[in-house]
Amino acid sequence: MxxxxxxxxxxxxxxxxxxxxxxxxxxxxxxxxxxxxxxxxxxxxxxxxxxxxxxxxxxxxxxxxxxxxxxxxxxxxxxxxxxxxNRRPLPVGLDNRPADPAETLISSPEVPWLEPIPDAASVEYADPAAIVGARADIRLAFVAALQFLPPRQRAVLLLRDVLCWRAAEAADLLECTVAAVNSSLQRARARLAALDLHAEAELVLSDEDQRAVLDRYIAAFEAKDVPAIVDLLTAEVVWEMPPFAAWYRGPEDVARHLSLRCPGGPGEFRLLLTRANGSPSVALYRWDPAVGRHRPFALQALTIAATGIDHVVTFFDLRLFDVFGLPAEPPTSAETEPYPV
Known part of the structure; x- marks a missing residue:
């Protein structure tokens, strides 16, 4: 910018x-x-x-x-x-139940969907411990939960719990009393605790183990090997795809979606690793025979827990490729730099 x-x-x-x-x-x-x-x-x-x-x-x-x-x-x-x-939700936050993969997907572009943010634009600290904290404060589940708070409560929570401002400083900014700030903070914390959202699991894998999961996921997705993809998912995995309001829970429904609705066949996709919201992400490129090359298709934000991939959010907003500094087509294997997990 x-x-x-x-x-x-x-x-x-x-x-x-x-x-x-x-x-x-x-x-x-x-x-x-x-x-x-x-x-x-x-x-x-x-x-x-x-x-x-x-x-x-x-x-x-x-x-x-x-x-x-x-x-x-x-x-x-x-x-x-x-x-x-209006607030920016993810599909799982729309108060609708998991969808049936057999149903036709309906796009809802009128909804102001939550967007991902690249790590390169939001996380820059010399101290590794500070990097971990910054990534936690930018995770999709946390930002999605913030959208359920009224704006002033959201501001108070961020000022006090993320930026560690004193109550008096927050009150001065918001032109209210310290008591009002403390009350807003209490209500905000209670609201977040009460939300029945799919919380992201704590990342407990080593960098090497996490990279191994990512390599297996990329290989399986590029081969359109649905059983291999599903084998990497947790039992409670959530799969979301804004601007589609439908979402799925559990490996069985994700497998049905990939088989019934996900376009492309073996060899049609190329995946490129990146980072979004403090977590690993992959950019999907799909082969376009009309132009004879792979073209941007979607960006997937992944949450990897100790037992597998626990959350996948597929964003179809192609503007994100520019935001993330992604190339117009995937590089060859020789051109790909090592991925920083």
């Missing part, structure tokens, strides 16, 4: 403001993404945050850190944006 701060309203802009605030771009993008559930909307909000900081730089008196000041601006812009927007 390129930040453009040219604004005729600023007669005397600070020449090094951009260099001072640019290091905060990734963490601000992650914060706005948690608030909004959309990487595209989050990029717009970060752009607006930088522009507002540019315009208001003369009013920054240094009573708080530059980082805190930027978070104040970004959170307020997010809250304003959320006044005009």
């Amino acid at each position: 390129t930040i453009q701060l040219e604004d005729p309203a600023c007669d005397h802009p600070e020449p090094d403001l951009l260099s001072r605030i640019e290091p905060y771009r990734r963490e601000l993008l992650a914060h706005c993404y948690r608030m909004l559930g959309s990487v595209h909307d989050a990029e717009d909000i970060v752009q607006e945050t930088y522009l507002r900081a540019w315009r208001a730089q003369d009013g920054f008196e240094g009573r708080s850190s530059l980082r805190t000041w930027l978070y104040r601006i970004a959170t307020r812009v997010c809250l304003t944006a959320l006044e005009q927007r």
